[in-house]
Amino acid sequence: ETGVTQSPTHLIKTRGQQVTLRCSSQSGHNTVSWYQQALGQGPQFIFQYYREEENGRGNFPPRFSGLQFPNYSSELNVNALELDDSALYLCASTAQRGAQETQYFGPGTRLLVL
Amino acid sequence: QKEVEQDPGPLSVPEGAIVSLNCTYSNSAFQYFMWYRQYSRKGPELLMYTYSSGNKEDGRFTAQVDKSSKYISLFIRDSQPSDSATYLCAMSSGGSYIPTFGRGTSLIVHP
Numbered sequence: 001e002t003g004v005t006q007s008p009t010h011l012i013k014t015r016g017q018q019v020t021l022r023c024s025s026q027s028g029h030n031t032v033s034w035y036q037q038a039l040g041q042g043p044q045f046i047f048q049y050y051r052e053e054e055n056g057r058g059n060f061p062p063r064f065s066g067l068q069f070p071n072y073s074s075e076l077n078v079n080a081l082e083l084d085d086s087a088l089y090l091c092a093s094t095a096q097r098g099a100q101e102t103q104y105f106g107p108g109t110r111l112l113v114l
Numbered sequence: 115q116k117e118v119e120q121d122p123g124p125l126s127v128p129e130g131a132i133v134s135l136n137c138t139y140s141n142s143a144f145q146y147f148m149w150y151r152q153y154s155r156k157g158p159e160l161l162m163y164t165y166s167s168g169n170k171e172d173g174r175f176t177a178q179v180d181k182s183s184k185y186i187s188l189f190i191r192d193s194q195p196s197d198s199a200t201y202l203c204a205m206s207s208g209g210s211y212i213p214t215f216g217r218g219t220s221l222i223v224h225p
Contacts, residue, residue: 002157002159004157033212040122040217040218041217041218042118042120042202042204042215042216042217042218043158043202043215044215045212045213045214048212056212058212090157090158092157102160102163103160103213104160105157105158105159106157107155107156107157108156108157
């Protein structure tokens with residue numbers, strides 16, 4: 001296991017609603033990234049947080065926002081949900097493994113927007 | 115054209131076969147190349163990590179990078195049914211670790 005947990009595992013929302021997804025990583029993993037993985041596609045980078053500050057952002061609109069907390073947990077918030085937001089949302093924490101940085105992924109939250 | 119191209123498959127092989135999975139890319143700034151394995155209903159798991167061109171071997175897995183052709187490969191020897199999963203290639207440039215993923219290739223190894 002990677003030590004990265006996500007909640008909830010599944011979620012159903014309707015268009016226009018707001019959703020909060022949660023992630024908890026291991027102690028000492030200061031960097032957390034969020035990805036969106038649509039069915040049959042690879043993960044798409046949403047944003048990254050390092051020590052509670054946004055440290056990089058992919059091509060996602062501002063209605064996708066996040067927070068990172070001192071206890072190595074983080075949140076992804078999505079406002080005004082659209083049908084195309086239906087996907088698997090993955091959280092990944094980054095840690096040094098030997099000489100390289102390695103991302104450890106959680107199992108994901110599967111979001112369905114109706 | 116996407117930055118990273120990967121055939122989605124599915125690729126179906128008999129147990130014991132040698133499997134070859136490939137990705138091409140267009141961004142010459144990519145220096146770090148990764149292969150992830152993703153089982154159904156799980157997050158991706160890092161299998162192999164290579165810096166720049168060359169080969170890297172780990173057990174039954176061999177990763178190859180040819181930067182001149184912008185082409186990377188993952189070989190799996192003596193494939194097992196437990197290798198059945200989606201294999202994602204990913205790559206990044208120097209600096210912050212933000213990989214660009216391919217869409218994944220679905221591999222089915224049948225007994």
